Amino acid sequence: MQVKDCPAPVYEALRQCADRENRSISQQTLTIIERYLGMRDVPTPPAVTSEPINYGERRERVFERIRQMRPIPVSENCPSTVELIRQIREEEAR
Known part of the structure; x- marks a missing residue:
């Protein structure tokens, strides 16, 4: 995410808040949102x-x-988690 034309006082307040909570500015911004x-x-x-x-x-x-x-609808064509894990293990074994 990119914010253009952020006023300097707002950015500085965000930076100070992030410092107090031991977060990066990106982490702090996401937390606030x-x-x-x-x-x-x-x-x-x-x-x-x-x-x-x-x-x-x-x-x-x-x-x-x-x-x-609400549950997220999943396509019937979507592979099962078992199949996904099997594929990942096969790729890692190569």
């Missing part, structure tokens, strides 16, 4: 609550959202 679109849980900031983040519950919420998504 996923959060905005509701595709990533946003942990409660430590300043708001003193309770630790329960990663088990957080993971379960993510899995529940995945379970509620």
Whole structure:
């Protein structure tokens, strides 16, 4: 993804945010977009609550959202996962 004409203050704020969270600017940008679109849980900031983040519950919420998504239609002509793995192993054995 490429963003043209990004104002310097916006880029600098993004760079600082990425530094604070030990991410690259690309990783931070993707994280922000996923959060905005509701595709990533946003942990409660430590300043708001003193309770630790329960990663088990957080993971379960993510899995529940995945379970509620519509399945992706797969063509009947698509090879099975077993066949795909077999092909990969045969190519690696060469």
